[in-house]
Amino acid sequence: MTPPAFSPVGLRLENIDKRYGRLLALRGVSLTIAAGECVVFAGRNGSGKTTLLRIVSQLVRPSRGTLTFSGSGAPGGGESNAIRPGFVAHATMVYDELTAEENLLLFARLQEIAQPEKRVETLLHDVGLSERRGSLVRTFSRGMRQRAAIARALLHEPAVLLLDEPATGLDPQGVTWLAEAIRRLRDSGRTILMSLHGESEISQLGTRAIRLDAGSIAADTRTGATFRSILTFADA
């Protein structure tokens, strides 16, 4: 990947609650993540992993509690001082009826990135989609769509990157490629939060693991639990 143009960013969640109707998806989550950490979130479906990531991405506002980012974290584009994490969600968040290049150009322009064409060119190359830049995303395989999604998330060179079960639907080669990409992003100093299911090449990249259970933090490697126990849901 090209050398980053950002300052490291850490984040803190204090007493986060998220309520959907009468359902409490997250309860009293408090967490401090240092700049550069690569945190793996594990937990059953419905434990709150996706909700947590969506709150950090600021797509969802918590019912209670605060989210704060620390560190200057100047992203590569745009004039805003707010931290915009890059988000690779369950859905690809790219338009099927546009080409890979058109998609990236659109999002680059929306985020007012300087020299958008050049940036898009670089990213397409970095994720290995240069040859398919003019093809509609509709024609892409799952692995390629994932790469397009990652390119979109990285357009503004975010200091914080969020990945929600990114290996879903990828074949073994795809997983290897993804692991390598995340490793390089981690080594460049980005703060990474990923939600995963079980152990894999990707979970091994984590510097810390946290298990969520019914909306609360059940275990944390920082407080003594082992990586393995968190990822396999065994009791520590």
Next chain:
Amino acid sequence: MLKSAVIGAVVVFLVGAAAYGAFYIAPDEKTMHVLYRIFYFHAAAAWAGMTAFFVCFVANLLYVWRRDEKYDAVAISSAEVGLAFITVVLITGPIWAKPAWGIYWTWDARLTSTFVLWLLYISYLLLRTLIEESDRRALLSALFGIFAFIDVPIVFGAIRWWRTQHPAPVIMGGPGSGLDPTMRKVFFFSVLAMHVLMAFLIAERYRLEKLRTDLELVRREAEAT
């Protein structure tokens, strides 16, 4: 329980008094005789219905701002009560029109606009039934409620303009137009009585709504264990 029974009795008394006033105290009207007396109910119900919708509008704004489910409960209560009053208006209009003009519906400006109003709030209720999650339901219906209410003056204005282009029989003239002093007093008392009834119904419906949501919560918690 006792408190609402007492208040209910007061409300019934007030409405009864207004009815008595409409039938016995208000003087006879030259052309329409007994028939015109329905005006006291028709116009008073219209005012009360509009006030209820205004309450709904304020509750909608407050919900969007504060996100407290109390405001959502007020909104649904006042919308339903308002709709009930407006239904009375739409029924009493034709009841008057048939003997007076020979036809049930004359597309008179106010009544037509009232019909559109009725449709808007039926849509509001319909929208609510089609969203399951309570927070989403509250927010989205509040937003629609806001759009619907700001449309109301435009609807009334546009239809009245349309009617000036094509005049048609008017149902019951304007409220307060050419009312003699006694009529006016009876009319304002009817309006008061209707508003008290409206407030009472909204309060009761609100209580019902709170009970319903509390029951839902208890049931969910019981299912979870």
Next chain:
Amino acid sequence: MSLLANTSALLGKELRTEFRSRELLTTTIVFILIVLVLFSFAFNPTSDESRQFASGLLWLALLFASSLMLQPCFLREQNNDTLSALRLSVSDPFAIFLAKLAANTLFLLLAELLLLPLFAVMYNVPVVPVLHWLLLVFFLASLGISIAGTALSAISAQARMRELLLPLLLLPLLTPILVVSAEVTRSLLDREPFVRWKGIGFIGVFDVVFLTALWLFGEYLLEE
């Protein structure tokens, strides 16, 4: 300034998407055509009678067609959750609405312009002498329909039975536009001596009021 830049970038996307598939435009135009033809079967108009209610029919057909055309507006952003991508990328969420309502207004205008000659022929009405006034009414009314329709489409996309729901929510709301547009169009086609400015004013008021409401409340419509 970034609002304008964002809006034009998004408008470009909306137009590019539509002109690639042309699905909205073709279905809208065909629908209006079908309605106009069916109306003429239902009413069996002679040339005198048809002029009486032709304008009403035109606007009725337009309103029905738009409530169908506007329905995919936010629904299609649920594919691949592109709405979240937009929310993450734009600085002002109002840009999303502006772009969509601009695109929808354009599509409606296009449909109206294409259908106007056919309408004139089918119902025997003199469109050319009053063309400029008609275009003004078309523009203001289409703008109003798009503003309200775009806003409500964001609501109906999040409910059940969304295909039926949007017309149910939108059509009562658009009553002022239907009433005024039909009346002004009728007076124009009847070659009445003066233009109904007051009526046109109502449509303008509708546009301003709802655009303002959309500006004030838009971000809540997109909330997750």
